[in-house]
Amino acid sequence: MDKWWRGRAALLPSAGYVGVVREGGATRVNLAAHHDSGGTPAPVGRARLLASVTARVLDGQAVAIHGPRGMGRSTFLDLVASGLPTVVVVRIARLGLPGHGASVIAQAFDAATLDELPDSMRLTLLDTQRAGSTDPTRLGDALTELLTAQAAHAPFVLVIDDAQHLDELSALALRAAAARSLGPGALGMVIGIGPADPSPETGFVPSTTYAREVPVLHIDLPSFAGADTVEMLTAVGVPTDTALWAHRESGGNPGLAHEIAETADLLSPASISRAEYSRARERVQGLSKTVLTTLRRIAAMHQPTISVLTTLGGSDAVASIRTAKHLSLLVSEDDYLRLTPGALGDVLLESVDSDELIRLHRELAEHAANPALARYHLALAGDPGTSPSDLASSASATAARGEHDLAAQLYLIAADAGTPERAEWITCCLENAVIGKETRVLHRAIESAAELTEPHQRVRADLALLELDASSPDEILIAAMHASERYPELQARVLLQRARILLGTHDLRTALELAQRAVDLAAKAGRPDLEVDALTVAAAASHTLGEGSARGLIEQASALAGPTRPGQVHTSARYIAARFALHDDDLRRARSEFVDMLDGVGPDAGYDTVHVLRSLVEVVARQGRGREALELAGRATRAATHFDTPVATTWYIEAIAESVGGSFERAATVSARGVELARQQGDERYLRRQLAHLGLARLHLDGLDEAVAAFRELREIDAASGIGDMTSLRWHADGVTALALAGEVDEAREVLAAIREAVDAWDGAPGVDIAADRAEAEICAASGDLDEARRLATRSATQAAERRLPIEEARSLVTLAHVERRARRSGRSREAAARAREVLRPLHAEPWTAWVQARFPDGAALHTLEPEEPEGQDALALLTLTEQQVAGLVADGASNREIAQRLHLSVKTVEGTLTRIYRKTGLRSRTQLAALVLGHGSR
Numbered sequence: 001m002d003k004w005w006r007g008r009a010a011l012l013p014s015a016g017y018v019g020v021v022r023e024g025g026a027t028r029v030n031l032a033a034h035h036d037s038g039g040t041p042a043p044v045g046r047a048r049l050l051a052s053v054t055a056r057v058l059d060g061q062a063v064a065i066h067g068p069r070g071m072g073r074s075t076f077l078d079l080v081a082s083g084l085p086t087v088v089v090v091r092i093a094r095l096g097l098p099g100h101g102a103s104v105i106a107q108a109f110d111a112a113t114l115d116e117l118p119d120s121m122r123l124t125l126l127d128t129q130r131a132g133s134t135d136p137t138r139l140g141d142a143l144t145e146l147l148t149a150q151a152a153h154a155p156f157v158l159v160i161d162d163a164q165h166l167d168e169l170s171a172l173a174l175r176a177a178a179a180r181s182l183g184p185g186a187l188g189m190v191i192g193i194g195p196a197d198p199s200p201e202t203g204f205v206p207s208t209t210y211a212r213e214v215p216v217l218h219i220d221l222p223s224f225a226g227a228d229t230v231e232m233l234t235a236v237g238v239p240t241d242t243a244l245w246a247h248r249e250s251g252g253n254p255g256l257a258h259e260i261a262e263t264a265d266l267l268s269p270a271s272i273s274r275a276e277y278s279r280a281r282e283r284v285q286g287l288s289k290t291v292l293t294t295l296r297r298i299a300a301m302h303q304p305t306i307s308v309l310t311t312l313g314g315s316d317a318v319a320s321i322r323t324a325k326h327l328s329l330l331v332s333e334d335d336y337l338r339l340t341p342g343a344l345g346d347v348l349l350e351s352v353d354s355d356e357l358i359r360l361h362r363e364l365a366e367h368a369a370n371p372a373l374a375r376y377h378l379a380l381a382g383d384p385g386t387s388p389s390d391l392a393s394s395a396s397a398t399a400a401r402g403e404h405d406l407a408a409q410l411y412l413i414a415a416d417a418g419t420p421e422r423a424e425w426i427t428c429c430l431e432n433a434v435i436g437k438e439t440r441v442l443h444r445a446i447e448s449a450a451e452l453t454e455p456h457q458r459v460r461a462d463l464a465l466l467e468l469d470a471s472s473p474d475e476i477l478i479a480a481m482h483a484s485e486r487y488p489e490l491q492a493r494v495l496l497q498r499a500r501i502l503l504g505t506h507d508l509r510t511a512l513e514l515a516q517r518a519v520d521l522a523a524k525a526g527r528p529d530l531e532v533d534a535l536t537v538a539a540a541a542s543h544t545l546g547e548g549s550a551r552g553l554i555e556q557a558s559a560l561a562g563p564t565r566p567g568q569v570h571t572s573a574r575y576i577a578a579r580f581a582l583h584d585d586d587l588r589r590a591r592s593e594f595v596d597m598l599d600g601v602g603p604d605a606g607y608d609t610v611h612v613l614r615s616l617v618e619v620v621a622r623q624g625r626g627r628e629a630l631e632l633a634g635r636a637t638r639a640a641t642h643f644d645t646p647v648a649t650t651w652y653i654e655a656i657a658e659s660v661g662g663s664f665e666r667a668a669t670v671s672a673r674g675v676e677l678a679r680q681q682g683d684e685r686y687l688r689r690q691l692a693h694l695g696l697a698r699l700h701l702d703g704l705d706e707a708v709a710a711f712r713e714l715r716e717i718d719a720a721s722g723i724g725d726m727t728s729l730r731w732h733a734d735g736v737t738a739l740a741l742a743g744e745v746d747e748a749r750e751v752l753a754a755i756r757e758a759v760d761a762w763d764g765a766p767g768v769d770i771a772a773d774r775a776e777a778e779i780c781a782a783s784g785d786l787d788e789a790r791r792l793a794t795r796s797a798t799q800a801a802e803r804r805l806p807i808e809e810a811r812s813l814v815t816l817a818h819v820e821r822r823a824r825r826s827g828r829s830r831e832a833a834a835r836a837r838e839v840l841r842p843l844h845a846e847p848w849t850a851w852v853q854a855r856f857p858d859g860a861a862l863h864t865l866e867p868e869e870p871e872g873q874d875a876l877a878l879l880t881l882t883e884q885q886v887a888g889l890v891a892d893g894a895s896n897r898e899i900a901q902r903l904h905l906s907v908k909t910v911e912g913t914l915t916r917i918y919r920k921t922g923l924r925s926r927t928q929l930a931a932l933v934l935g936h937g938s939r
Helices: 003-009 047-058 073-082 100-107 111-115 119-126 128-132 136-153 168-181 226-234 240-250 254-266 269-284 289-300 306-326 343-350 354-366 371-380 388-400 404-415 422-436 439-449 455-468 473-483 488-504 508-525 528-545 549-560 573-583 587-600 606-622 626-643 647-661 664-681 684-700 704-721 732-741 745-762 766-783 786-802 806-822 826-843 846-855 881-891 896-903 907-921 926-936
Strands: 020-023 026-029 062-066 087-091 156-161 187-193 217-220 330-333 336-339
Touching (some): 047 062, 047 073, 047 187, 047 217, 062 073, 073 087, 073 187, 100 119, 100 136, 111 136, 119 136, 136 187, 168 187, 226 240, 226 254, 226 647, 240 664, 254 269, 269 343, 289 306, 289 336, 289 354, 306 354, 330 626, 336 343, 371 404, 388 422, 404 439, 422 439, 422 455, 439 455, 455 473, 473 488, 488 508, 488 528, 508 528, 528 573, 549 573, 573 587, 573 606, 587 606, 606 626, 606 647, 626 647, 647 664, 647 846, 664 684, 684 704, 684 732, 704 732, 732 745, 732 766, 745 766, 766 786, 766 806, 786 806, 786 826, 806 826, 806 846, 826 846, 881 896, 881 926, 896 907
Parallel strands (some): 062 187, 062 217, 156 187
Antiparallel strands (some): 026 087, 330 336
């Protein structure tokens, strides 16, 4: 078992999550007596994968699990085994002689089963020397007979860990035996394949390509997400900040993260750095010269990519990268590579002499992707032809492209030359390092900024430092205001920065006032770019307050705005205008804008990338595109890890995506962790966001008390901060529903009244109105007014369909199904639930599909449903909900195809529905039906 999981075993619900027992002398696992009724415990971050693999092997399939050192492969196999009724577990400890692996597998079976084999087959399997002299076919026949004999007693699963140590003869024999024996009711198989030891001849970890050619399902264990690492480490007493640092340093490798956090926990802060370097030195010991050469190139590169390394090192570089990944020295982050832990880079270069380092940088300069990067490496190589002014010029051009981290390094090298421009270049270095999160130069830039005396530079440096840490801004801002009192432009900058900080802490009224003052000062100074920024902040503050003036402010900002500055897309007028479109449910426009922004984001603009992806996740989540939401969230997480952006943002993105495409259980876990982190960091903005998704998840997991608590806390925060916006963070209707279901009807009505008032003030966001109708239907149902509840839920579902908001439509249909069930109209209840399933079916919105199915598991096919209790003689009242909606659209002049698209039905279903409508109403044509509907009044 991997070392890091030993500490976790005590945290699992049962006394031991793998129980090995002897049944007639055989080594087998039967865990029924070792687990609580709640089921098999799942490892952190692996529950979904565990369930999938377990289902496959129980169905008689074979699955191969791959993973580098420390990724928890052996523990994952143990947990798969713990959920199976009968399993034979084998671990291949070393590579032996030909036939050794087959013998180890055979010895895991009990003697009684082995005795059922013919003597020659039994001896072939148990005698290693005899097995080694046997051809693969005969050895495969013997293994087949063994597996078949065991399966005759009971279906079982064969678990083989460390299969990378299987000798070739045994692997061929096992492959043949598995092909004959696998199948439901007989044999399933799960195989763990880790990295072999580096070859003494080549220094490389041997490739596992041969293993992947075996026709089974191959799965690479993914790295942990930040929330998973934090959950794992905080459960054993590691502080959250330390856990986050360990996650970053480990690249999401749980074993390495545990090791790093354990060291940090045992040592004083002064000793942690030394321990990190000591661990890094141990990790590179024994590596071949070829592998070290590739790793040193990576350490010296600004943004290491496989393409450049392959150009420099050819096939040796490819093999070296593979080896480093297998040994958990390296992780991939989209197109880039990163050493883990971070200290590894310094350790790799500390033993390189100056001549070799010069040669290394010259080599990288020759293969640089652009002139700025070439100048960077030439400067580090001491090239006399690279002047400070050349470096500063390259830095300016690089910053304009959005590559602020490289710009910061170039400015710092230029400043180190000690020319008269040093103060300006230090200021530029600090500004770019903050935007680009270039931690490698931030410390030096901050130290150097202390020498700045010129007011413009001093104020700019102070404002940059506030971007880095706004925990105690007043003293810095007071000094900045004093230094800028004769300069309107600088005053506008200071007020704008203060407004941004207050916007984040929800001192909204003051933020709005300061932003408006900054607008005036920027106009006075003739700085339209600052004026645009200040108008944008004013619009955001006004919108959060729930004021209608926000639209006018952002329109004014957009009219003045020039091209968006790279690295500042997520604070631009265009971005905020697109956010307003999202809040208005103009999803097509919002999606188009965000996709276009994403295409234009610079390659090193981490914050821009993450926040634009976050907005796209919100768009597709509202559209119900679960699979796309998860894919975009994964991209955002990888970008955030690479650029070291705050984990609070990625956890929020993950919570959104999980709520529409993953599971409510996972969404609740991530949101709860986010709530805890936000409380620790005093971050009210992300506290609100995570509470909203925690409440949503708990509400749909039947955790009503927890949902009500989350929504009440949100209500208190909003009241204290004067937040009146209900279009961006849409918790309010869910809060009404939770309160109504909890019997708190009066409080639910208060929240509902606030929603209606806010919608009227904003004059947009139809999705909020749709959700409010559904929430009011819940209040009416709780109060016993089922007719009004039915009317509201029907209106909500119809309008959601018209607005193409499928999740809202499905939720409103479920509310209608509950209302009809309470009214004892089971046919209509089933029909509404079936419609909800039809809406969700093409979306891959897994949490919502599972939620509907759990509440209405016995829904009939849509075309067979008829109302069981017609209500009176009104012709339209005889129709089901679907029939009423189809009739209404016919009256609007819609064709069958348009009706099908609007209601998420097939054209054939629409045709069948019309036939039933004609039969029930006695009508014969669309014209007659339209006349009946239009003569009936409001639908």
